[in-house]
Amino acid sequence: MMDFFQNVPKIELHAHLNGSLSNRTLLELGAMKYGKDNPGPSNDECFYRITNGQNLTLKECFQKFKYAHDLTDQPETLRYATRAVIQDFAADNVVYLELRTTPKKTVHMSKKQYLTTVLETIRTAQNEIPSITVKLLPSIDRSKGLQEAEENVSLVIELCQEYPDIIKGMDLSGAPFGTRFSDFGNILKKAQAHRLKMALHCGEFEDDDEIQAMLEFGTDRIGHGTFIKGVNLQNAKKRGIPFECCLTSNVKCSTASSYEEHHFKKLWEEGFAVCICTDDFGVFDTSLTQELRTCSEIFGLTTQDILRLQENTIRYTYANDEEKHKLTEIFNNFRKTMKID
Template sequence: MDIGQFIKGMPKVELHAHLNGSLSTKTLIELGKLEYGESNNEFQRICESFQQKQEFTLEECFKKFPIAHALTKTKDGLRRALLSVIRDFALDNVVYLELRTTPKTTTKMSKTEYLETVFETIRLASSMYPDICVKLLPSIDRSKGIEFAKDTVHLVLKALKTHADLIKGIDLSGNPASGSFNDYTKILSEARNNNLKLALHCAEIDNDGETYEMLQFGMDRCGHGTYMSSQNLNIAKEKQIPIECCLTSNVKCGTVKSYQEHHFKNLYSSKHPVVLCTDDSGVFDTTLSEEFIIAQKTFDLKKKDLEVLSLRAVDVSFASPLEKEVMKTKICKYFYD
């Protein structure tokens, strides 16, 4: 078995994946046909443009987001989309998935209905795809403002009464240039005080002052960590804050010039807790297997490194102790049987 085949068969842990961004082009086309029918000329034109290309510009990649949002505005559409995403991760031998989505009001659903549909679908998926364990990190979209954030967190805290087994934390994401992080510290503290973990997009853009504020406030995991000064990186290392590295996302977005220059190399070589993730696997046309393959080729990783990365992802996940034990058993069995 070559290393690529080995990686594809490897039990993997995905800790940074956004629902709408994880809808593959193939899935968007499948869902679009169900939603709009074969005869919708505009949708057919969009589908054909996706099918004809192997590579997309960043602008074209992001054209997938409005389509994904349109396809998840109804309960049925959201259910189909979520099941498709879970199916695709399961097919990639992902055994544990922490999925992020912003509870939203659409023309067909309230925020409460949106969130309840997600819970129902994750529970349905557990019987359809029993080899993958799915948890939820509801997202605060900072581009929507602090009142939207407060409403989201209070909705999530209410849902904890019946869905504590599925809700593992809060994600802070959205346009990193929107607003000030200090606007969100009170509501994030409320979430943390109610035993929710914090997975914050941090140092996603070059904003050293805000990165410092975020690191001082504290988080359970850092999303991206791309633009960290030596001072801020030292703080992250002192606090042992795990960093979620999304290689293809960063390279295609241009926040990192190349795979060879990705900060993953420095983090991993310094033994800092770092994990490989997809971010938006559908938008950027990747899989978690592909991210591991890229890292293996680019940084000359050995099988022992792949094992270390896999077990580290388990350690820094928000899974329960029993769930972590199950995952570690699967990973060790794969590497040593």
């Protein structure tokens, strides 16, 4: 069974760049920035708590990213980090990846330089790591306010002209506390007007009105969806909006009490559009292979189910028709090789 989970082709639709830095990559980045004898800040209590497998609150989880942000604040380390993340996903036999990151202004880079560095690294990786197709969903961190959101959307629209094959949508994420989705609606509509898809973090906390507003706005996919219930849940199903389920992330952030109680079970059994994602594999010490294995062990999914789950995910990607056809061929070839009807 382990060989199957490792070898099955995989599609990852919800992965944050800075949350997907392995411990090895973090150490390498620390050595690059601070020198081998002093590999960077080492007193981040949240970082050590989370890598030691302790459950955290959602607020505490977001604190972990400060460590990764510090190590990717210049073009050289950001380029190294982006390539390392792509390599790690490819090594896990991920054949299609939609990566997310928020454009950041640092003392070493403008927001445009930040995003261009990530985009150029992705473009280079397409030739150097041909086994994986990578797209980018630039993010809005809602905790940073409306001006930052406006800047990010304008920048993304500008860069879409140069990177239309890579930028396929936008993400709304970040700590939701103290913000309202309705404040971001008009800004996001500008992105929609340029044919950018919406992958919104939705239902990460209990707020039926906000969830309803996101559904009515027209999100193309639902990030997490942990607390979507009742009428909102049925409306999501009626509209066929895919849920991006991140099992380990939700359990370790305590938004799901256990794997057994995770909402993926209900979504899968009741025929919702749903896919499995890692969210932040570096933060939560997981992989897409491990997440699929968990689906089998906890929810009883067979190898046929796992393969069908991944094949269904092709439809939820923001890939073009030619890319979707190639992904379908990859899975057809895997079926033939494994002699799975």
